[in-house]
Amino acid sequence: xxxxxxxxxxxxxxxxxxxxxxxxxxxxxxxxxxxxxxxxxxxxxxxxxxxxxxxxxxxxxxxxxxxxxxxxxxxxxxxxxxxxxxxxxxxxxxxxxxxxxxxxxxxxxxxxxxxxxxxxxxxxxxxxxxxxxxxxxxxxxxxxxxxxxxxxxxxxxxxxxxxxxxxxxxxxxxxxxxxxxxxxxxxxxxxxxxxxxxxxxxxxxxxxxxxxxxxxxxxxxxxxxxxxxxxxxxxxxxxxxxxxxxxxxxxxxxxxxxxxxxxxxxxxxxxxxxxxxxxxxxxxxxxxxxxxxxxxxxxxxxxxxxxxxxxxxxxxxxxxxxxxxxxxxxxxxxxxxxxxxxxxxxxxxxxxxxxxxxxxxxxxxxxxxxxxxxxxxxxxxxxxxxxxxxxxxxxxxxxxxxxxxxxxxxxxxxxxxxxxxxxxxxxxxxxxxxxxxxxxxxxxxxxxxxxxxxxxxxxxxxxxxxxxxxxxxxxxxxxxxxxxxxxxxxxxxxxxxx
Amino acid sequence: xxxxxxxxxxxxxxxxxxxxxxxxxxxxxxxxxxxxxxxxxxxxxxxxxxxxxxxxxxxxxxxxxxxxxxxxxxxxxxxxxxxxxxxxxxxxxxxxxxxxxxxxxxxxxxxx
Numbered sequence: 303x304x305x306x307x308x309x310x311x312x313x314x315x316x317x318x319x320x321x322x323x324x325x326x327x328x329x330x331x332x333x334x335x336x337x338x339x340x341x342x343x344x345x346x347x348x349x350x351x352x353x354x355x356x357x358x359x360x361x362x363x364x365x366x367x368x369x370x371x372x373x374x375x376x377x378x379x380x381x382x383x384x385x386x387x388x389x390x391x392x393x394x395x396x397x398x399x400x401x402x403x404x405x406x407x408x409x410x411x412x413x414x415x416x417x418x419x420x421x422x423x424x425x426x427x428x429x430x431x432x433x434x435x436x437x438x439x440x441x442x443x444x445x446x447x448x449x450x451x452x453x454x455x456x457x458x459x460x461x462x463x464x465x466x467x468x469x470x471x472x473x474x475x476x477x478x479x480x481x482x483x484x485x486x487x488x489x490x491x492x493x494x495x496x497x498x499x500x501x502x503x504x505x506x507x508x509x510x511x512x513x514x515x516x517x518x519x520x521x522x523x524x525x526x527x528x529x530x531x532x533x534x535x536x537x538x539x540x541x542x543x544x545x546x547x548x549x550x551x552x553x554x555x556x557x558x559x560x561x562x563x564x565x566x567x568x569x570x571x572x573x574x575x576x577x578x579x580x581x582x583x584x585x586x587x588x589x590x591x592x593x594x595x596x597x598x599x600x601x602x603x604x605x606x607x608x609x610x611x612x613x614x615x616x617x618x619x620x621x622x623x624x625x626x627x628x629x630x631x632x633x634x635x636x637x638x639x640x641x642x643x644x645x646x647x648x649x650x651x652x653x654x655x656x657x658x659x660x661x662x663x664x665x666x667x668x669x670x671x672x673x674x675x676x677x678x679x680x681x682x683x684x685x686x687x688x689x690x691x692x693x694x695x696x697x698x699x700x701x702x703x704x705x706x707x708x709x710x711x712x713x714x715x716x717x718x719x720x721x722x723x724x725x726x727x728x729x730x731x732x733x734x735x736x737x738x739x740x741x742x743x744x745x746x747x748x749x750x751x752x753x754x755x756x757x758x759x760x761x762x763x764x765x766x767x768x769x770x771x772x773x774x775x776x777x778x779x780x781x782x783x784x785x786x787x788x789x790x791x792x793x794x795x796x797x798x799x800x
Numbered sequence: 801x802x803x804x805x806x807x808x809x810x811x812x813x814x815x816x817x818x819x820x821x822x823x824x825x826x827x828x829x830x831x832x833x834x835x836x837x838x839x840x841x842x843x844x845x846x847x848x849x850x851x852x853x854x855x856x857x858x859x860x861x862x863x864x865x866x867x868x869x870x871x872x873x874x875x876x877x878x879x880x881x882x883x884x885x886x887x888x889x890x891x892x893x894x895x896x897x898x899x900x901x902x903x904x905x906x907x908x909x910x911x912x
Contacts, residue, residue: 445867452874468893475885476898482835490842497849
């Protein structure tokens with residue numbers, strides 16, 4: 303089977319996994335104040351590797367593959383990077399790098415400062431999240447992906463409770479219990495797939511699957527598990543306390559990237575393993591849950607008293623948009639390409655905009671000593687750059703041009719009209735209005751007159767990092783057609799499976 | 801009833817019982833035990849699936865056995881993390897609850 307054999311540039315995938323993994327081991331070994339330096343040194347190389355992978359995928363026009371140990375599937379395990387893997391690798395590298403530099407203010411241990419366990423945990427877990435995400439984005443075997451998913455959870459949970467307050471510990475425990483349910487459900491689905499087809503390799507499974515009861519059961523179990531980890535309504539209960547109580551740098555990574563990891567696997571399952579099945583009903587269910595998430599998440603965001611909780615509920619709403627990709631991109635219609643572009647654009651735009659919002663909320667909480675929205679009166683006069691970042695990030699969340707969020711929602715509207723599924727336009731437009739409402743709730747008091755005293759001067763570097771990420775979110779709005787063509791590389795179509 | 805069918809039914813029953821416990825019991829430690837019950841059920845199903853290799857001339861298909869060992873290690877690690885969190889929460893807060901409201905109530909009310 304030539305197609306599953308290693309391509310000449312396949313070693314890049316191994317390097318992309320080994321680099322952050324080596325960082326973790328090195329941080330354990332030399333520990334203490336050096337963990338920070340190890341992370342800061344390895345992140346730019348990770349970014350370069352992700353760019354190299356994207357370059358090779360784009361040049362070849364097909365996925366790059368590495369068969370571990372030289373054994374091709376079904377016996378061996380393959381790593382594969384296609385269009386969406388490469389784009390997600392770059393997004394993960396950028397946000398992890400930003401989070402690492404942002405977190406220096408809180409978790410750096412320069413000479414003369416006592417080493418703390420919290421700081422060491424932060425740097426190691428940040429690298430662990432990055433490793434796990436890399437494996438998820440390039441993994442080609444469902445069981446291998448299960449292990450990566452578990453690594454992601456084990457790395458994300460400690461970040462939530464890093465400061466050890468009881469409410470953060472309870473939030474972490476809730477997160478872990480939801481995630482454990484999710485992983486065991488996913489695992490049961492994997493077992494059933496193996497029992498039915500004796501392979502877990504994604505392209506091989508895609509060739510073999512039939513619409514039999516065991517396949518539907520396996521797919522349902524895996525999807526349910528992944529939805530619990532992605533925090534899709536009504537399984538979102540763990541997300542707001544967990545994301546709102548973590549340190550700002552960790553919240554940005556959790557909200558921007560970690561939930562996208564499990565969402566990525568839902569995409570892999572339905573668009574790469576099961577594209578040949580009739581999935582209209584499933585797509586309708588996922589789209590309806592997504593719509594409910596948009597409305598409920600936005601309404602809850604409107605009701606929050608704390609800024610970080612508001613942003614966390616906004617994540618619940620924005621995750622809802624991601625699931626509209628299932629009804630809008632299913633099948634081989636002319637509009638499915640538009641729906642696919644819309645879904646991926648929403649993943650990226652939300653990742654950058656939300657990371658920037660959490661970074662800004664962190665700056666604001668440090669500078670003001672609180673994050674109560676009611677007490678923000680006049681805060682924009684003392685923290686102009688931070689509120690500009692929040693406003694521009696909010697622009698992308700609402701879906702106003704020019705921004706990645708606008709492109710995503712505009713493409714979603716186009717796909718729903720073109721496919722004759724006009725009802726999906728209602729949550730898209732309604733969610734935009736509600737998002738405008740909650741962004742207004744932050745900005746209106748901040749821009750009004752009022753006296754605010756700064757407890758600490760804001761860190762300029764942190765403000766600039768957050769601002770740079772919103773600029774990325776806005777720049778996504780100008781993505782050219784070649785970018786959307788790139789996202790299609792390696793995506794199997796229902797009619798002509800490779 | 802063949803042994804495989806019996807083992808499959810037992811696995812299904814374990815998953816069902818565990819899922820029930822995971823949803824019904826409010827205490828995190830009981831939820832964790834329920835999770836382990838689900839895990840046992842899934843691993844049992846894995847064991848039956850390992851018999852499919854018999855058709856190819858082997859006594860067992862070795863792949864599910866390799867997978868099940870990995871799965872057990874992961875479940876063990878997950879349980880260890882959860883127990884550590886529960887112990888830490890008990891040590892810091894004096895009681896273990898997942899109720900998010902418990903921490904925002906006025907001090908006097910939750911002094912149990």
